[in-house]
Amino acid sequence: MTADARPAPATTPSAVRTDDVAKVYGRVTAVDGISFAVESGETVGLFGPNGAGKSTLLRMLAGLSRPTSGTITLGGAKLVPGDHAVHRTVGVVTHESMLYDDLSARENLRFHADLHGVADPAARCEAVLDAVNLSGRASQYPGAFSHGLRKRLSLARALLHRPDVLLLDEPYAGLDQRSVADLAAILDGFDDRTVLLTTHDLDRGVGRCDRALVVDRGRLRADIDLDETSPAAFEATYRRTIGVDDGSNGGHGQ
Amino acid sequence: MTSFFATVSRIVRKDLRIESRSRRVTTTMAMFALLIVLAFAFSFVKTFRNPAVLGRGALWIAFVFGGTLGVTKTATVEDDDAALDGILLAPVDRSAIYLGKVTSTSLFVFAVNVLTLGATAVLLGYAPTLRTALALLGVLAVAAVGFAAVGVVVATLTFRAGLDELALPLLLVPLVVPVLLAGVELTAALTTGAPTGSWLRLLVIYTAVLLLAGVATFDFVVEE
Numbered sequence: 001m002t003a004d005a006r007p008a009p010a011t012t013p014s015a016v017r018t019d020d021v022a023k024v025y026g027r028v029t030a031v032d033g034i035s036f037a038v039e040s041g042e043t044v045g046l047f048g049p050n051g052a053g054k055s056t057l058l059r060m061l062a063g064l065s066r067p068t069s070g071t072i073t074l075g076g077a078k079l080v081p082g083d084h085a086v087h088r089t090v091g092v093v094t095h096e097s098m099l100y101d102d103l104s105a106r107e108n109l110r111f112h113a114d115l116h117g118v119a120d121p122a123a124r125c126e127a128v129l130d131a132v133n134l135s136g137r138a139s140q141y142p143g144a145f146s147h148g149l150r151k152r153l154s155l156a157r158a159l160l161h162r163p164d165v166l167l168l169d170e171p172y173a174g175l176d177q178r179s180v181a182d183l184a185a186i187l188d189g190f191d192d193r194t195v196l197l198t199t200h201d202l203d204r205g206v207g208r209c210d211r212a213l214v215v216d217r218g219r220l221r222a223d224i225d226l227d228e229t230s231p232a233a234f235e236a237t238y239r240r241t242i243g244v245d246d247g248s249n250g251g252h253g254q
Numbered sequence: 255m256t257s258f259f260a261t262v263s264r265i266v267r268k269d270l271r272i273e274s275r276s277r278r279v280t281t282t283m284a285m286f287a288l289l290i291v292l293a294f295a296f297s298f299v300k301t302f303r304n305p306a307v308l309g310r311g312a313l314w315i316a317f318v319f320g321g322t323l324g325v326t327k328t329a330t331v332e333d334d335d336a337a338l339d340g341i342l343l344a345p346v347d348r349s350a351i352y353l354g355k356v357t358s359t360s361l362f363v364f365a366v367n368v369l370t371l372g373a374t375a376v377l378l379g380y381a382p383t384l385r386t387a388l389a390l391l392g393v394l395a396v397a398a399v400g401f402a403a404v405g406v407v408v409a410t411l412t413f414r415a416g417l418d419e420l421a422l423p424l425l426l427v428p429l430v431v432p433v434l435l436a437g438v439e440l441t442a443a444l445t446t447g448a449p450t451g452s453w454l455r456l457l458v459i460y461t462a463v464l465l466l467a468g469v470a471t472f473d474f475v476v477e478e
Contacts, residue, residue, distance in 0.1 A: 064339055065478035082473065087345040098340030100331070102272040111268050115261065115344035157340065 013076025015194040021070030032218035045209035053218040054198035091158030094169040101143030116161035128156040148179025168197035265354025283324040283366040287316035309380025310441040325405030352472035359402035400461030
């Protein structure tokens with residue numbers, strides 16, 4: 001358990017690696033020199049209160065936001081502005097579905113499959129629809145979907161091009177218990193993949209992740225091996241780290 | 255290069271499919287353009303005796319303000335549920351994304367301008383010859399590309415930066431003034447038979463400059 005999570009030099013490239021990554025918006029430092037590495041096949045949770053910098057960090061890893069300083073490498077390839085080939089290695093699910101309401105579920109996926117240059121796109125679209133249990137709704141429009149169904153379709157979009165790394169930003173946010181259970185069951189089928197997810201839902205996050213990175217006020221505060229830490233001990237450490245002791249919510253930034 | 259144009263084509267086909275179902279962009283633009291022509295008809299047609307002057311005034315005012323609404327609507331389609339982020343996550347050249355959006359927006363703007371031209375003929379008595387009308391359609395096509403070239407960048411910038419809706423016309427209209435000016439003068443020259451060379455050169459060169467500037471800046475506009 002350590003707050004200094006600077007990755008050691010590795011012989012095989014990490015699936016995700018950040019070195020002193022920072023993001024500054026005007027006078028606001030959203031991410032302040034974060035370094036960590038996620039090895040292939042690991043499921044790592046970025047835990048922290050609202051406004052901690054988790055989503056900003058994830059957007060930088062996805063190539064949607066340019067770091068002010070520092071470097072990001074995905075599968076050993078440095079993320080360089082203007083080089084979008086690295087996007088082949090990541091699949092991203094955020095709060096927003098990134099789907100068009102006026103295209104059917106199948107048409108949305110086909111559009112993204114074509115953009116990613118997926119081989120045999122029609123078959124692949126059917127396969128991912130099946131993987132997220134939406135085959136029966138392939139002809140329906142996402143505008144008519146519940147939040148849970150949209151999230152599943154968004155996951156299907158992220159899986160289309162068989163990414164090495166899945167980036168999930170608050171995957172359970174806004175979902176009812178049944179939708180959370182459905183999504184968790186689907187994600188269980190991708191345990192062999194490298195997953196980096198953000199959450200302030202401690203119970204769900206601890207249950208899914210091998211490691212926890214605690215982020216607060218833009219800085220990495222702790223790197224915790226969840227296989228060696230009980231959920232209760234992690235929760236206590238987490239609350240102490242972010243300065244919340246009453247146990248009533250996920251952090252000061254609520 | 256095949257992949258580049260394939261991406262442009264995919265963006266255009268996606269936009270056309272969405273528009274064919276929602277008619278969100280063209281309906282809004284067309285209604286606004288027709289209201290402008292109608293306002294001209296009610297305000298001036300009894301007192302203003304030169305339909306050619308009236309017609310070109312209505313046509314180009316409808317072009318600018320209807321077009322502004324149009325680019326706002328096309329940007330809204332990409333802003334809803336962060337759809338543009340989904341495209342940006344694909345391993346494709348962002349210039350291709352930009353040119354795809356410019357192409358589809360140009361088609362919407364041009365289609366509504368053809369309708370507006372028809373409305374000026376019916377409601378304002380503007381009756382160019384067939385040859386003039388065809389030449390005018392060419393001018394409108396180039397102007398639509400110029401308008402869309404800057405409109406896509408400004409609208410995307412406005413939405414991604416979370417600026418107020420008022421910012422879009424404030425930023426866009428000054429940038430399309432040369433397009434508007436060349437369009438009005440070319441319409442007048444085509445109607446009266448005056449030389450069109452210098453205004454046509456201005457329109458084409460300015461449109462090319464706007465396109466190149468858009469290609470150069472779009473990546474910076476979409477990336478935070």
